[in-house]
Amino acid sequence: MKEENTPKNKWSRIYRKKWFFPAVYLVVAALLVSGVVWYQNLDKSPEATKEPGDAATKGLHDQDAKPVLDQEENIQMPVAKDANAEIVTKFFDYDADEESQAAALVLYNSRYYQSKGIDLAAKDKKSFDVVASLSGTVQEVKEDPLLGNVVVMEHGNDVKTYYASLQDVAVKTGDNVKQGDKLGTAGSSLFGKENGTHVHFELSKSEQKVNPESYFNQPVSKLLANEAEGVSEQGDTDDKAAKDDQQGNADDQGKTEENSPDSSDDQANDQSDDQVDENSSDTEDGNAKDKDKETSKSDKEASKHAE
Numbered sequence: 613m614k615e616e617n618t619p620k621n622k623w624s625r626i627y628r629k630k631w632f633f634p635a636v637y638l639v640v641a642a643l644l645v646s647g648v649v650w651y652q653n654l655d656k657s658p659e660a661t662k663e664p665g666d667a668a669t670k671g672l673h674d675q676d677a678k679p680v681l682d683q684e685e686n687i688q689m690p691v692a693k694d695a696n697a698e699i700v701t702k703f704f705d706y707d708a709d710e711e712s713q714a715a716a717l718v719l720y721n722s723r724y725y726q727s728k729g730i731d732l733a734a735k736d737k738k739s740f741d742v743v744a745s746l747s748g749t750v751q752e753v754k755e756d757p758l759l760g761n762v763v764v765m766e767h768g769n770d771v772k773t774y775y776a777s778l779q780d781v782a783v784k785t786g787d788n789v790k791q792g793d794k795l796g797t798a799g800s801s802l803f804g805k806e807n808g809t810h811v812h813f814e815l816s817k818s819e820q821k822v823n824p825e826s827y828f829n830q831p832v833s834k835l836l837a838n839e840a841e842g843v844s845e846q847g848d849t850d851d852k853a854a855k856d857d858q859q860g861n862a863d864d865q866g867k868t869e870e871n872s873p874d875s876s877d878d879q880a881n882d883q884s885d886d887q888v889d890e891n892s893s894d895t896e897d898g899n900a901k902d903k904d905k906e907t908s909k910s911d912k913e914a915s916k917h918a919e
Contacts, residue, residue: 684831684833685746685747685831686829687815687830688743688745688746690732690742690743690744690745690773690775690795691732691740692740692794696734696735696736696740697732697734697735697811698733698735700731700732700733701715701718701731702715702716702730702825703716703728703821703822704717704728705823720802728821729774729815729821730812730814731804731813732813733808733811734809739797739809740797741796741797742778742794742796743793743794743795744795745773745791745815745824746765746832748766748767748788748789749787749788749789750764750784750789751766752764756801759776759801759802760799760800760801761778761779761780761796761799762774762776763775765789770819771817772817772819773816774815774816775796776801776811777810778795778796778811779796779799780799782794782796783796815835817839820839822835
């Protein structure tokens with residue numbers, strides 16, 4: 613009787629094949645490797661297809677672009693454009709004419725003082741907005757009994773601006789302020805009260821006050837260049853003075869050396885005179901002795917004749 617061709621018999625024949633178990637091992641190993649790879653990449657999102665240049669431009673648009681160098685600002689007047697303000701007190705300049713110097717004097721307590729900045733007031737005598745002349749950081753905000761509210765700003769490279777006689781202040785210490793931002797409003801103060809409602813403005817470089825009118829609508833680089841030129845001129849003046857001193861010392865030394873032979877001659881002449889005086893003294897002493905001898909001899913002869 614023939615065996616029936618059942619599924620069990622078919623699997624038995626497959627099991628007896630030599631390639632069966634190696635094939636099973638390979639399939640299981642492939643499944644395991646696939647599972648491990650799938651698990652490792654489970655939390656990773658698929659990367660988008662990269663186009664040429666993606667590596668070089670990656671991250672450029674992640675944040676706002678910043679310019680390499682900020683555009684250099686021009687120094688502006690510290691008043692709003694609609695303020696219609698004018699300069700009522702000038703900066704005292706020693707090289708200016710008498711009229712300009714007279715316009716740069718401030719009367720306080722029956723005395724005149726030289727202005728270290730300028731005063732600006734509106735033509736209608738009303739208050740107006742005071743704005744930052746340059747972008748920078750508020751270094752100090754204070755209330756002065758003579759100057760009113762004061763704001764001091766620093767702008768880098770030792771450049772500072774000073775705003776006084778403010779009625780109220782709109783900033784505080786440490787604020788970063790852009791050019792044209794409001795700092796406060798113009799007011800009045802005891803020092804310069806004759807100007808009424810005004811703002812007192814000063815510009816300085818390395819703590820040295822300069823005339824703001826000379827730099828309005830000019831870049832900050834002009835102020836820096838002028839300071840460097842001033843330092844250079846001062847250095848040249850010092851060098852020249854040192855050279856003049858050295859030359860004067862050399863001339864004095866030369867004159868001393870020229871006068872030295874004369875001094876030697878005078879000394880020699882003095883020695884000769886002393887020697888002559890000594891010789892004269894010796895001669896006089898000798899003559900006196902000879903005269904004494906002759907006198908003594910005469911006395912002896914007289915004595916003999918008397919005997």
